Amino acid sequence: MDPESGANGTAITEFILLGLVETLGLQPVVFVLFLFAYLVTVGGNLSILAAILVEPKLHTPMYFFLGNLSVLDVGCISVTVPSMLTSLLFHKRTVSYRACLTQLFFFHQLAGVDCFLLTAMAYDRFLAICRPLTYSTHMNQTVQRILVVVSWTCAFINALTHTIALTTLNFCGPKEVNHFYCDLPQLFQLSCSSTQLNELLLFALSFLMAGAPVVLIVTSYIHVAAAVLRIRSAEGRKKAFSTCGSHLTVVGIFYGTGVFSYMRLGSVEASDKDKGIGILNTVISPMLNPLIYSLRNPDVHGALRRVLTGKRTLE
Template sequence: MEPESGTNRTTVTEFILLGLLEMEKLQPVVFVLFLFAYLVTVGGNLSILAAILVEPKLHTPMYFFLGNLSVLDVGCITVTVPAMLAHLLTHKHTIPYAACLSQLFFFHLLAGMDCFWLTAMAYDLFLAICRPLTYSIRMSQTVQWILVAVSWVCAFTNALTHTVALTTLNFCGPSEVNHFYCDLPQLFQLSCSSTQLNKQLLFGVGFIMAGEPVVLIITSYIHVAAAVLQIRSVEGRKKAFSTCGSHLTVVCLFYGSGIFNYMHLGSEEASDKDKGVGVFNTVINPMLNPLIYSLRNPDVQGALWRVLVGRWSLT
Protein backbone atom coordinates (compact mmCIF):
# COMPACT_ATOMS: atom_id res chain seq x y z
CA MET A 1 0.00 0.00 0.00
CA GLU A 2 1.07 3.58 -0.52
CA PRO A 3 2.14 5.66 2.46
CA GLU A 4 -0.54 7.88 3.92
CA SER A 5 0.36 11.39 4.93
CA GLY A 6 0.05 12.14 8.61
CA THR A 7 0.23 8.48 9.65
CA ASN A 8 2.96 8.05 12.20
CA ARG A 9 1.84 5.10 14.30
CA THR A 10 0.19 1.69 14.10
CA THR A 11 -3.59 1.97 14.46
CA VAL A 12 -4.33 -1.70 13.78
CA THR A 13 -4.44 -3.59 17.09
CA GLU A 14 -5.31 -6.98 15.62
CA PHE A 15 -5.24 -8.77 12.29
CA ILE A 16 -7.81 -11.05 10.68
CA LEU A 17 -6.36 -14.30 9.34
CA LEU A 18 -8.49 -15.34 6.37
CA GLY A 19 -7.22 -18.92 6.54
CA LEU A 20 -6.94 -21.43 3.73
CA LEU A 21 -10.53 -21.49 2.51
CA GLU A 22 -13.34 -18.99 2.76
CA MET A 23 -16.07 -21.62 2.26
CA GLU A 24 -17.46 -22.43 5.72
CA LYS A 25 -18.76 -25.82 4.60
CA LEU A 26 -15.21 -27.06 3.97
CA GLN A 27 -13.72 -25.73 7.19
CA PRO A 28 -14.59 -28.87 9.25
CA VAL A 29 -12.75 -30.94 6.64
CA VAL A 30 -9.74 -28.64 6.86
CA PHE A 31 -9.83 -28.89 10.66
CA VAL A 32 -9.80 -32.70 10.62
CA LEU A 33 -7.02 -32.89 8.00
CA PHE A 34 -4.75 -30.44 9.78
CA LEU A 35 -5.41 -31.97 13.20
CA PHE A 36 -4.47 -35.37 11.78
CA ALA A 37 -1.36 -33.92 10.11
CA TYR A 38 -0.34 -32.22 13.36
CA LEU A 39 -0.72 -35.38 15.43
CA VAL A 40 1.14 -37.47 12.85
CA THR A 41 3.96 -34.91 12.63
CA VAL A 42 4.40 -34.55 16.38
CA GLY A 43 4.10 -38.29 16.93
CA GLY A 44 6.50 -39.15 14.12
CA ASN A 45 9.18 -36.68 15.11
CA LEU A 46 8.98 -37.48 18.82
CA SER A 47 9.22 -41.18 17.96
CA ILE A 48 12.40 -40.51 15.98
CA LEU A 49 13.77 -38.53 18.94
CA ALA A 50 12.85 -41.27 21.41
CA ALA A 51 14.45 -43.92 19.19
CA ILE A 52 17.69 -41.93 19.06
CA LEU A 53 17.70 -41.45 22.85
CA VAL A 54 17.07 -45.09 23.78
CA GLU A 55 19.24 -46.79 21.15
CA PRO A 56 22.98 -46.64 22.04
CA LYS A 57 23.90 -47.46 18.44
CA LEU A 58 22.33 -44.16 17.37
CA HIS A 59 24.38 -42.04 19.79
CA THR A 60 26.47 -40.59 16.95
CA PRO A 61 26.80 -37.04 15.58
CA MET A 62 24.59 -37.83 12.56
CA TYR A 63 21.69 -38.88 14.77
CA PHE A 64 22.40 -36.05 17.22
CA PHE A 65 21.66 -33.68 14.33
CA LEU A 66 18.64 -35.74 13.24
CA GLY A 67 17.20 -35.65 16.76
CA ASN A 68 17.56 -31.89 16.91
CA LEU A 69 15.94 -31.60 13.47
CA SER A 70 12.96 -33.55 14.83
CA VAL A 71 12.64 -31.06 17.71
CA LEU A 72 12.72 -28.17 15.24
CA ASP A 73 10.04 -29.81 13.08
CA VAL A 74 7.75 -30.19 16.10
CA GLY A 75 8.35 -26.54 16.98
CA CYS A 76 7.76 -25.31 13.44
CA ILE A 77 4.36 -26.95 13.06
CA THR A 78 3.36 -26.00 16.62
CA VAL A 79 3.95 -22.31 15.95
CA THR A 80 1.29 -22.20 13.21
CA VAL A 81 -1.12 -25.14 13.15
CA PRO A 82 -2.61 -25.17 16.71
CA ALA A 83 -3.52 -21.47 16.38
CA MET A 84 -5.16 -22.17 13.02
CA LEU A 85 -7.11 -25.10 14.52
CA ALA A 86 -8.28 -22.86 17.37
CA HIS A 87 -9.49 -20.27 14.88
CA LEU A 88 -11.43 -22.93 12.96
CA LEU A 89 -12.93 -24.35 16.16
CA THR A 90 -14.01 -21.02 17.66
CA HIS A 91 -14.78 -19.30 14.32
CA LYS A 92 -12.70 -16.40 15.62
CA HIS A 93 -10.06 -15.48 13.06
CA THR A 94 -8.52 -12.44 14.74
CA ILE A 95 -5.01 -12.39 16.14
CA PRO A 96 -3.63 -9.52 18.26
CA TYR A 97 -0.81 -7.44 16.80
CA ALA A 98 1.65 -8.62 19.48
CA ALA A 99 0.68 -12.28 19.00
CA CYS A 100 1.15 -11.90 15.25
CA LEU A 101 4.68 -10.55 15.79
CA SER A 102 5.42 -13.39 18.22
CA GLN A 103 4.28 -16.00 15.72
CA LEU A 104 6.40 -14.42 13.00
CA PHE A 105 9.44 -14.29 15.30
CA PHE A 106 9.28 -17.94 16.33
CA PHE A 107 8.54 -19.11 12.79
CA HIS A 108 11.65 -17.36 11.44
CA LEU A 109 13.69 -18.49 14.44
CA LEU A 110 12.91 -22.16 13.78
CA ALA A 111 13.15 -21.83 10.00
CA GLY A 112 16.55 -20.18 10.42
CA MET A 113 17.65 -23.04 12.66
CA ASP A 114 16.58 -25.48 9.94
CA CYS A 115 18.85 -23.66 7.46
CA PHE A 116 21.91 -24.00 9.66
CA TRP A 117 21.04 -27.48 10.89
CA LEU A 118 20.73 -28.93 7.39
CA THR A 119 24.10 -27.35 6.62
CA ALA A 120 25.65 -28.90 9.73
CA MET A 121 24.25 -32.29 8.68
CA ALA A 122 25.84 -31.89 5.23
CA TYR A 123 29.16 -31.04 6.89
CA ASP A 124 28.84 -34.12 9.08
CA LEU A 125 28.29 -36.30 6.00
CA PHE A 126 31.30 -34.71 4.33
CA LEU A 127 33.54 -35.48 7.31
CA ALA A 128 32.21 -39.03 7.73
CA ILE A 129 32.77 -39.95 4.07
CA CYS A 130 35.67 -37.77 2.98
CA ARG A 131 37.65 -37.41 6.24
CA PRO A 132 36.94 -40.63 8.17
CA LEU A 133 40.34 -40.77 9.91
CA THR A 134 39.89 -37.38 11.58
CA TYR A 135 36.08 -37.56 11.92
CA SER A 136 36.00 -38.19 15.67
CA ILE A 137 38.19 -35.12 16.30
CA ARG A 138 36.51 -32.75 13.85
CA MET A 139 33.02 -33.76 14.98
CA SER A 140 33.58 -34.15 18.71
CA GLN A 141 30.87 -33.34 21.25
CA THR A 142 32.46 -29.94 21.79
CA VAL A 143 32.19 -29.17 18.08
CA GLN A 144 28.58 -30.37 18.03
CA TRP A 145 27.58 -28.04 20.85
CA ILE A 146 29.47 -25.16 19.28
CA LEU A 147 27.43 -25.73 16.11
CA VAL A 148 24.26 -25.73 18.22
CA ALA A 149 25.18 -22.44 19.93
CA VAL A 150 26.22 -20.68 16.71
CA SER A 151 23.08 -21.85 14.92
CA TRP A 152 20.80 -20.56 17.67
CA VAL A 153 22.58 -17.20 17.88
CA CYS A 154 22.41 -16.66 14.10
CA ALA A 155 18.79 -17.80 13.83
CA PHE A 156 17.77 -15.64 16.82
CA THR A 157 19.50 -12.60 15.29
CA ASN A 158 17.73 -13.20 11.96
CA ALA A 159 14.28 -13.55 13.54
CA LEU A 160 14.77 -10.56 15.83
CA THR A 161 16.00 -8.39 12.94
CA HIS A 162 12.88 -9.04 10.84
CA THR A 163 10.53 -8.64 13.80
CA VAL A 164 12.03 -5.34 14.91
CA ALA A 165 12.09 -4.06 11.32
CA LEU A 166 8.41 -4.90 10.98
CA THR A 167 7.56 -2.80 14.05
CA THR A 168 8.81 0.27 12.17
CA LEU A 169 5.98 -0.10 9.66
CA ASN A 170 2.60 1.55 10.08
CA PHE A 171 -0.57 -0.52 9.85
CA CYS A 172 -3.68 1.61 9.56
CA GLY A 173 -5.97 -0.75 7.66
CA PRO A 174 -7.07 -2.97 6.07
CA SER A 175 -6.21 -5.70 8.57
CA GLU A 176 -7.06 -8.88 6.64
CA VAL A 177 -4.08 -11.22 6.23
CA ASN A 178 -4.63 -13.52 3.26
CA HIS A 179 -2.98 -16.49 4.97
CA PHE A 180 -3.43 -18.87 7.91
CA TYR A 181 -0.46 -17.50 9.87
CA CYS A 182 1.49 -14.24 10.11
CA ASP A 183 4.45 -13.93 7.75
CA LEU A 184 6.41 -11.08 6.23
CA PRO A 185 5.14 -11.06 2.61
CA GLN A 186 1.48 -10.91 3.61
CA LEU A 187 2.08 -8.25 6.29
CA PHE A 188 4.04 -6.12 3.81
CA GLN A 189 0.86 -5.94 1.74
CA LEU A 190 -1.05 -4.37 4.62
CA SER A 191 1.46 -1.67 5.54
CA CYS A 192 0.47 1.92 4.83
CA SER A 193 4.12 2.97 4.90
CA SER A 194 6.93 2.09 2.50
CA THR A 195 8.22 -1.48 2.78
CA GLN A 196 11.15 -1.03 0.40
CA LEU A 197 13.79 -1.19 3.12
CA ASN A 198 12.11 -4.21 4.71
CA LYS A 199 12.11 -6.04 1.41
CA GLN A 200 15.76 -5.23 0.82
CA LEU A 201 16.52 -6.48 4.32
CA LEU A 202 14.61 -9.69 3.61
CA PHE A 203 16.61 -10.31 0.44
CA GLY A 204 19.92 -9.37 2.05
CA VAL A 205 19.53 -11.40 5.22
CA GLY A 206 17.87 -14.17 3.22
CA PHE A 207 21.00 -14.53 1.12
CA ILE A 208 23.07 -14.98 4.29
CA MET A 209 20.57 -17.37 5.88
CA ALA A 210 19.83 -19.44 2.76
CA GLY A 211 22.34 -18.59 0.03
CA GLU A 212 25.52 -19.34 1.94
CA PRO A 213 24.18 -22.59 3.46
CA VAL A 214 23.11 -23.76 -0.01
CA VAL A 215 26.61 -23.07 -1.36
CA LEU A 216 28.17 -24.98 1.56
CA ILE A 217 25.76 -27.89 1.10
CA ILE A 218 26.45 -28.11 -2.63
CA THR A 219 30.21 -27.95 -2.01
CA SER A 220 29.95 -30.73 0.57
CA TYR A 221 27.98 -32.94 -1.80
CA ILE A 222 30.43 -32.44 -4.64
CA HIS A 223 33.19 -33.79 -2.42
CA VAL A 224 30.93 -36.55 -1.06
CA ALA A 225 29.89 -37.69 -4.54
CA ALA A 226 33.51 -37.83 -5.68
CA ALA A 227 34.47 -39.87 -2.60
CA VAL A 228 31.52 -42.27 -2.88
CA LEU A 229 32.26 -43.02 -6.54
CA GLN A 230 35.72 -44.17 -5.49
CA ILE A 231 34.29 -46.79 -3.10
CA ARG A 232 34.84 -50.18 -4.68
CA SER A 233 32.17 -52.01 -2.70
CA VAL A 234 28.74 -51.84 -4.31
CA GLU A 235 27.13 -52.26 -0.89
CA GLY A 236 29.26 -49.43 0.50
CA ARG A 237 28.26 -47.07 -2.30
CA LYS A 238 24.62 -48.02 -1.88
CA LYS A 239 24.68 -47.32 1.87
CA ALA A 240 26.45 -43.98 1.39
CA PHE A 241 24.07 -42.81 -1.33
CA SER A 242 21.08 -43.92 0.76
CA THR A 243 22.22 -41.79 3.71
CA CYS A 244 22.99 -38.81 1.48
CA GLY A 245 19.75 -39.25 -0.46
CA SER A 246 17.59 -38.82 2.65
CA HIS A 247 19.33 -35.59 3.62
CA LEU A 248 19.35 -34.25 0.06
CA THR A 249 15.61 -34.89 -0.29
CA VAL A 250 14.88 -32.89 2.86
CA VAL A 251 17.20 -30.09 1.68
CA CYS A 252 15.46 -29.83 -1.71
CA LEU A 253 11.98 -29.78 -0.16
CA PHE A 254 12.93 -27.20 2.47
CA TYR A 255 14.86 -24.77 0.28
CA GLY A 256 12.66 -25.24 -2.77
CA SER A 257 9.47 -24.27 -0.95
CA GLY A 258 11.23 -21.54 1.06
CA ILE A 259 12.74 -19.81 -1.96
CA PHE A 260 9.41 -19.90 -3.82
CA ASN A 261 7.61 -18.45 -0.80
CA TYR A 262 9.79 -15.34 -0.53
CA MET A 263 10.79 -14.89 -4.16
CA HIS A 264 7.76 -12.77 -5.07
CA LEU A 265 7.13 -11.31 -1.59
CA GLY A 266 3.45 -12.15 -1.47
CA SER A 267 2.19 -10.24 -4.48
CA GLU A 268 -1.59 -10.19 -4.72
CA GLU A 269 -1.54 -12.37 -7.84
CA ALA A 270 0.32 -15.11 -5.98
CA SER A 271 -1.34 -14.88 -2.58
CA ASP A 272 -3.35 -18.10 -2.99
CA LYS A 273 -0.19 -19.92 -4.07
CA ASP A 274 1.48 -18.54 -0.94
CA LYS A 275 -1.03 -20.47 1.15
CA GLY A 276 -0.13 -23.71 -0.60
CA VAL A 277 3.58 -23.08 -0.13
CA GLY A 278 2.90 -22.14 3.50
CA VAL A 279 1.22 -25.51 4.05
CA PHE A 280 4.26 -27.18 2.49
CA ASN A 281 6.67 -25.23 4.73
CA THR A 282 4.85 -25.61 8.02
CA VAL A 283 3.01 -28.95 7.69
CA ILE A 284 4.15 -31.22 4.88
CA ASN A 285 7.91 -30.81 5.30
CA PRO A 286 7.91 -31.55 9.07
CA MET A 287 5.53 -34.47 8.49
CA LEU A 288 7.66 -36.02 5.74
CA ASN A 289 11.04 -35.71 7.47
CA PRO A 290 10.59 -38.68 9.87
CA LEU A 291 9.36 -40.83 6.99
CA ILE A 292 12.26 -39.83 4.73
CA TYR A 293 14.90 -40.56 7.34
CA SER A 294 13.42 -43.85 8.55
CA LEU A 295 12.19 -45.32 5.27
CA ARG A 296 15.58 -46.63 4.11
CA ASN A 297 17.45 -46.67 7.41
CA PRO A 298 17.38 -50.10 9.12
CA ASP A 299 19.04 -48.73 12.29
CA VAL A 300 16.31 -46.14 12.79
CA GLN A 301 13.61 -48.67 11.88
CA GLY A 302 14.92 -51.13 14.45
CA ALA A 303 15.10 -48.47 17.15
CA LEU A 304 11.60 -47.24 16.31
CA TRP A 305 10.29 -50.78 16.55
CA ARG A 306 11.78 -51.15 20.02
CA VAL A 307 10.27 -47.82 21.08
CA LEU A 308 6.79 -48.46 19.69
CA VAL A 309 6.43 -52.20 20.27
CA GLY A 310 8.92 -53.05 23.00
CA ARG A 311 12.26 -54.75 23.28
CA TRP A 312 10.62 -58.09 24.10
CA SER A 313 9.28 -58.39 20.56
CA LEU A 314 12.81 -58.57 19.10
CA THR A 315 14.14 -61.23 21.45
Protein backbone atom coordinates in the same frame (compact mmCIF):
# COMPACT_ATOMS: atom_id res chain seq x y z
CA MET B 1 5.60 -2.83 20.86
CA ASP B 2 2.45 -1.22 19.53
CA PRO B 3 1.96 -0.32 15.87
CA GLU B 4 2.50 3.30 14.90
CA SER B 5 -0.40 5.42 13.78
CA GLY B 6 -0.98 5.73 10.09
CA ALA B 7 -1.57 8.82 8.02
CA ASN B 8 -5.22 8.90 9.08
CA GLY B 9 -4.28 8.76 12.77
CA THR B 10 -5.65 5.21 13.26
CA ALA B 11 -3.33 2.35 14.18
CA ILE B 12 -4.30 -1.28 13.64
CA THR B 13 -4.20 -3.32 16.87
CA GLU B 14 -5.27 -6.62 15.33
CA PHE B 15 -5.26 -8.48 12.03
CA ILE B 16 -7.75 -10.87 10.47
CA LEU B 17 -6.26 -14.13 9.23
CA LEU B 18 -8.40 -15.25 6.29
CA GLY B 19 -7.15 -18.82 6.65
CA LEU B 20 -7.18 -21.52 3.99
CA VAL B 21 -10.89 -21.61 3.13
CA GLU B 22 -13.73 -19.16 3.70
CA THR B 23 -16.50 -21.63 2.80
CA LEU B 24 -18.11 -22.74 6.06
CA GLY B 25 -18.89 -26.22 4.72
CA LEU B 26 -15.21 -26.94 4.05
CA GLN B 27 -13.89 -25.73 7.38
CA PRO B 28 -14.67 -28.97 9.33
CA VAL B 29 -12.86 -30.97 6.65
CA VAL B 30 -9.83 -28.68 6.87
CA PHE B 31 -9.91 -28.91 10.68
CA VAL B 32 -9.89 -32.73 10.65
CA LEU B 33 -7.11 -32.92 8.02
CA PHE B 34 -4.82 -30.49 9.81
CA LEU B 35 -5.49 -31.97 13.23
CA PHE B 36 -4.54 -35.38 11.81
CA ALA B 37 -1.40 -33.91 10.19
CA TYR B 38 -0.44 -32.20 13.44
CA LEU B 39 -0.83 -35.37 15.52
CA VAL B 40 1.07 -37.47 12.97
CA THR B 41 3.89 -34.90 12.79
CA VAL B 42 4.28 -34.56 16.55
CA GLY B 43 3.97 -38.32 17.09
CA GLY B 44 6.38 -39.19 14.28
CA ASN B 45 9.07 -36.71 15.30
CA LEU B 46 8.84 -37.57 19.00
CA SER B 47 9.10 -41.26 18.08
CA ILE B 48 12.28 -40.57 16.10
CA LEU B 49 13.66 -38.60 19.05
CA ALA B 50 12.82 -41.42 21.46
CA ALA B 51 14.42 -43.98 19.15
CA ILE B 52 17.63 -41.94 19.01
CA LEU B 53 17.73 -41.65 22.79
CA VAL B 54 17.18 -45.36 23.56
CA GLU B 55 19.19 -46.98 20.73
CA PRO B 56 22.98 -47.06 21.34
CA LYS B 57 23.62 -47.54 17.61
CA LEU B 58 22.06 -44.13 16.98
CA HIS B 59 24.31 -42.28 19.43
CA THR B 60 26.30 -40.74 16.57
CA PRO B 61 26.70 -37.13 15.33
CA MET B 62 24.34 -37.70 12.38
CA TYR B 63 21.50 -38.81 14.65
CA PHE B 64 22.32 -36.11 17.20
CA PHE B 65 21.56 -33.55 14.50
CA LEU B 66 18.51 -35.54 13.38
CA GLY B 67 17.16 -35.46 16.94
CA ASN B 68 17.54 -31.69 16.96
CA LEU B 69 15.79 -31.52 13.59
CA SER B 70 12.87 -33.52 15.03
CA VAL B 71 12.53 -30.99 17.87
CA LEU B 72 12.52 -28.17 15.32
CA ASP B 73 9.84 -29.87 13.22
CA VAL B 74 7.57 -30.18 16.27
CA GLY B 75 8.20 -26.53 17.10
CA CYS B 76 7.65 -25.32 13.55
CA ILE B 77 4.25 -26.96 13.12
CA SER B 78 3.24 -25.95 16.67
CA VAL B 79 3.84 -22.27 15.88
CA THR B 80 1.28 -22.22 13.06
CA VAL B 81 -1.20 -25.12 13.09
CA PRO B 82 -2.67 -25.02 16.65
CA SER B 83 -3.63 -21.35 16.24
CA MET B 84 -5.27 -22.17 12.90
CA LEU B 85 -7.16 -25.11 14.45
CA THR B 86 -8.35 -22.86 17.29
CA SER B 87 -9.55 -20.32 14.74
CA LEU B 88 -11.51 -22.98 12.85
CA LEU B 89 -12.98 -24.46 16.01
CA PHE B 90 -14.16 -21.21 17.58
CA HIS B 91 -14.70 -19.26 14.32
CA LYS B 92 -12.36 -16.53 15.55
CA ARG B 93 -10.06 -15.20 12.87
CA THR B 94 -8.66 -12.11 14.59
CA VAL B 95 -5.13 -12.06 15.97
CA SER B 96 -3.63 -9.19 17.94
CA TYR B 97 -0.71 -7.20 16.60
CA ARG B 98 1.54 -8.49 19.39
CA ALA B 99 0.48 -12.11 18.85
CA CYS B 100 1.14 -11.74 15.12
CA LEU B 101 4.67 -10.45 15.78
CA THR B 102 5.29 -13.24 18.29
CA GLN B 103 4.23 -15.91 15.79
CA LEU B 104 6.39 -14.34 13.09
CA PHE B 105 9.42 -14.23 15.42
CA PHE B 106 9.22 -17.88 16.46
CA PHE B 107 8.53 -19.03 12.90
CA HIS B 108 11.69 -17.31 11.60
CA GLN B 109 13.68 -18.44 14.65
CA LEU B 110 12.89 -22.12 14.03
CA ALA B 111 13.22 -21.88 10.24
CA GLY B 112 16.59 -20.19 10.68
CA VAL B 113 17.88 -22.96 12.94
CA ASP B 114 16.71 -25.44 10.30
CA CYS B 115 18.90 -23.70 7.68
CA PHE B 116 22.06 -24.04 9.74
CA LEU B 117 21.24 -27.49 11.11
CA LEU B 118 20.82 -28.92 7.61
CA THR B 119 24.20 -27.38 6.77
CA ALA B 120 25.78 -29.01 9.83
CA MET B 121 24.35 -32.36 8.72
CA ALA B 122 25.90 -31.89 5.26
CA TYR B 123 29.26 -31.10 6.91
CA ASP B 124 28.90 -34.24 9.03
CA ARG B 125 28.40 -36.36 5.88
CA PHE B 126 31.41 -34.67 4.24
CA LEU B 127 33.66 -35.53 7.18
CA ALA B 128 32.31 -39.09 7.52
CA ILE B 129 32.84 -39.96 3.85
CA CYS B 130 35.74 -37.73 2.77
CA ARG B 131 37.73 -37.53 6.04
CA PRO B 132 36.93 -40.82 7.84
CA LEU B 133 40.29 -41.03 9.67
CA THR B 134 39.81 -37.66 11.40
CA TYR B 135 36.01 -37.83 11.66
CA SER B 136 35.84 -38.56 15.40
CA THR B 137 38.21 -35.66 16.10
CA HIS B 138 36.53 -33.05 13.92
CA MET B 139 32.97 -34.07 14.88
CA ASN B 140 33.28 -34.70 18.61
CA GLN B 141 30.55 -33.81 21.12
CA THR B 142 31.98 -30.33 21.73
CA VAL B 143 31.90 -29.50 18.01
CA GLN B 144 28.34 -30.83 17.72
CA ARG B 145 27.13 -28.66 20.59
CA ILE B 146 28.93 -25.59 19.25
CA LEU B 147 27.27 -26.05 15.85
CA VAL B 148 23.82 -26.28 17.46
CA VAL B 149 24.41 -23.24 19.72
CA VAL B 150 25.71 -21.15 16.82
CA SER B 151 22.67 -22.19 14.75
CA TRP B 152 20.24 -21.04 17.46
CA THR B 153 22.16 -17.79 18.04
CA CYS B 154 22.31 -16.77 14.37
CA ALA B 155 18.65 -17.65 13.86
CA PHE B 156 17.69 -15.62 16.95
CA ILE B 157 19.49 -12.53 15.62
CA ASN B 158 17.82 -12.96 12.22
CA ALA B 159 14.30 -13.38 13.69
CA LEU B 160 14.74 -10.48 16.11
CA THR B 161 15.99 -8.21 13.32
CA HIS B 162 12.95 -8.91 11.13
CA THR B 163 10.55 -8.48 14.04
CA ILE B 164 12.02 -5.13 15.10
CA ALA B 165 12.14 -3.91 11.49
CA LEU B 166 8.46 -4.76 11.07
CA THR B 167 7.53 -2.56 14.04
CA THR B 168 8.82 0.48 12.10
CA LEU B 169 6.04 0.06 9.53
CA ASN B 170 2.66 1.79 9.77
CA PHE B 171 -0.50 -0.35 9.55
CA CYS B 172 -3.63 1.75 9.07
CA GLY B 173 -5.79 -0.57 6.97
CA PRO B 174 -6.74 -2.94 5.42
CA LYS B 175 -6.05 -5.59 8.05
CA GLU B 176 -6.99 -8.86 6.29
CA VAL B 177 -3.99 -11.20 6.04
CA ASN B 178 -4.57 -13.62 3.16
CA HIS B 179 -2.85 -16.52 4.90
CA PHE B 180 -3.30 -18.88 7.86
CA TYR B 181 -0.35 -17.47 9.84
CA CYS B 182 1.54 -14.17 10.08
CA ASP B 183 4.53 -13.86 7.78
CA LEU B 184 6.53 -11.03 6.28
CA PRO B 185 5.39 -11.02 2.60
CA GLN B 186 1.70 -10.88 3.54
CA LEU B 187 2.23 -8.17 6.20
CA PHE B 188 4.28 -6.07 3.78
CA GLN B 189 1.23 -5.95 1.51
CA LEU B 190 -0.85 -4.39 4.33
CA SER B 191 1.58 -1.63 5.29
CA CYS B 192 0.60 1.95 4.45
CA SER B 193 4.25 3.03 4.61
CA SER B 194 7.13 2.10 2.33
CA THR B 195 8.41 -1.46 2.76
CA GLN B 196 11.38 -1.03 0.44
CA LEU B 197 13.98 -1.13 3.23
CA ASN B 198 12.24 -4.08 4.88
CA GLU B 199 12.21 -6.02 1.62
CA LEU B 200 15.87 -5.20 1.05
CA LEU B 201 16.65 -6.41 4.57
CA LEU B 202 14.69 -9.61 3.98
CA PHE B 203 16.58 -10.25 0.74
CA ALA B 204 19.99 -9.58 2.33
CA LEU B 205 19.38 -11.71 5.42
CA SER B 206 17.80 -14.47 3.32
CA PHE B 207 21.00 -14.58 1.30
CA LEU B 208 23.04 -14.97 4.50
CA MET B 209 20.62 -17.40 6.19
CA ALA B 210 19.79 -19.53 3.14
CA GLY B 211 22.18 -18.66 0.30
CA ALA B 212 25.40 -19.28 2.23
CA PRO B 213 24.16 -22.61 3.70
CA VAL B 214 23.07 -23.79 0.23
CA VAL B 215 26.54 -23.04 -1.16
CA LEU B 216 28.15 -24.96 1.72
CA ILE B 217 25.75 -27.90 1.30
CA VAL B 218 26.34 -28.09 -2.46
CA THR B 219 30.12 -27.84 -1.98
CA SER B 220 30.03 -30.60 0.64
CA TYR B 221 28.08 -32.94 -1.61
CA ILE B 222 30.32 -32.28 -4.61
CA HIS B 223 33.22 -33.58 -2.52
CA VAL B 224 31.06 -36.45 -1.21
CA ALA B 225 30.02 -37.47 -4.73
CA ALA B 226 33.64 -37.41 -5.92
CA ALA B 227 34.73 -39.55 -2.96
CA VAL B 228 31.89 -42.05 -3.40
CA LEU B 229 32.56 -42.47 -7.12
CA ARG B 230 36.12 -43.48 -6.27
CA ILE B 231 34.82 -46.44 -4.26
CA ARG B 232 35.31 -49.56 -6.38
CA SER B 233 32.59 -51.68 -4.79
CA ALA B 234 29.05 -51.04 -6.08
CA GLU B 235 27.70 -52.09 -2.68
CA GLY B 236 30.04 -49.62 -0.98
CA ARG B 237 28.89 -46.78 -3.24
CA LYS B 238 25.26 -47.66 -2.61
CA LYS B 239 25.76 -47.68 1.17
CA ALA B 240 27.59 -44.32 1.10
CA PHE B 241 24.94 -42.64 -1.06
CA SER B 242 22.10 -44.08 1.05
CA THR B 243 23.31 -42.12 4.08
CA CYS B 244 23.06 -38.89 2.06
CA GLY B 245 19.83 -39.44 0.09
CA SER B 246 17.47 -38.70 2.98
CA HIS B 247 19.27 -35.49 3.87
CA LEU B 248 19.30 -34.26 0.27
CA THR B 249 15.56 -34.93 -0.03
CA VAL B 250 14.81 -32.86 3.08
CA VAL B 251 17.14 -30.08 1.88
CA GLY B 252 15.38 -29.97 -1.50
CA ILE B 253 11.91 -29.67 0.05
CA PHE B 254 12.96 -27.10 2.67
CA TYR B 255 14.90 -24.74 0.44
CA GLY B 256 12.66 -25.19 -2.58
CA THR B 257 9.56 -24.03 -0.75
CA GLY B 258 11.48 -21.30 1.10
CA VAL B 259 12.83 -19.71 -2.07
CA PHE B 260 9.39 -19.83 -3.68
CA SER B 261 7.86 -18.06 -0.66
CA TYR B 262 10.29 -15.18 -0.19
CA MET B 263 11.58 -14.40 -3.66
CA ARG B 264 8.20 -13.14 -4.94
CA LEU B 265 7.55 -10.18 -2.67
CA GLY B 266 4.82 -7.70 -3.54
CA SER B 267 2.70 -10.11 -5.55
CA VAL B 268 -0.86 -9.88 -4.25
CA GLU B 269 -2.06 -12.32 -6.91
CA ALA B 270 0.33 -14.95 -5.58
CA SER B 271 -1.20 -14.99 -2.08
CA ASP B 272 -3.42 -18.03 -2.69
CA LYS B 273 -0.42 -19.94 -4.08
CA ASP B 274 1.58 -18.85 -1.03
CA LYS B 275 -0.94 -20.66 1.17
CA GLY B 276 -0.05 -23.90 -0.59
CA ILE B 277 3.66 -23.20 -0.17
CA GLY B 278 3.00 -22.39 3.48
CA ILE B 279 1.35 -25.78 3.94
CA LEU B 280 4.39 -27.47 2.39
CA ASN B 281 6.73 -25.46 4.62
CA THR B 282 4.96 -25.75 7.95
CA VAL B 283 2.95 -28.98 7.69
CA ILE B 284 3.98 -31.38 4.92
CA SER B 285 7.75 -31.06 5.34
CA PRO B 286 7.81 -31.63 9.15
CA MET B 287 5.37 -34.53 8.69
CA LEU B 288 7.47 -36.21 5.98
CA ASN B 289 10.88 -35.81 7.64
CA PRO B 290 10.51 -38.77 10.06
CA LEU B 291 9.30 -40.97 7.20
CA ILE B 292 12.13 -39.85 4.88
CA TYR B 293 14.83 -40.54 7.46
CA SER B 294 13.46 -43.88 8.66
CA LEU B 295 12.15 -45.35 5.40
CA ARG B 296 15.26 -47.34 4.48
CA ASN B 297 17.13 -47.28 7.77
CA PRO B 298 17.11 -50.64 9.57
CA ASP B 299 18.70 -49.18 12.72
CA VAL B 300 15.89 -46.64 13.06
CA HIS B 301 13.28 -49.34 12.30
CA GLY B 302 14.68 -51.54 15.05
CA ALA B 303 14.87 -48.67 17.53
CA LEU B 304 11.28 -47.64 16.80
CA ARG B 305 10.10 -51.21 17.39
CA ARG B 306 11.85 -51.24 20.74
CA VAL B 307 10.31 -47.89 21.68
CA LEU B 308 6.82 -49.12 20.80
CA THR B 309 7.23 -52.48 22.59
CA GLY B 310 9.04 -51.06 25.60
CA LYS B 311 12.14 -53.17 25.05
CA ARG B 312 15.63 -51.72 25.42
CA THR B 313 19.01 -52.83 24.15
CA LEU B 314 22.13 -52.94 26.27
CA GLU B 315 25.11 -50.73 25.43
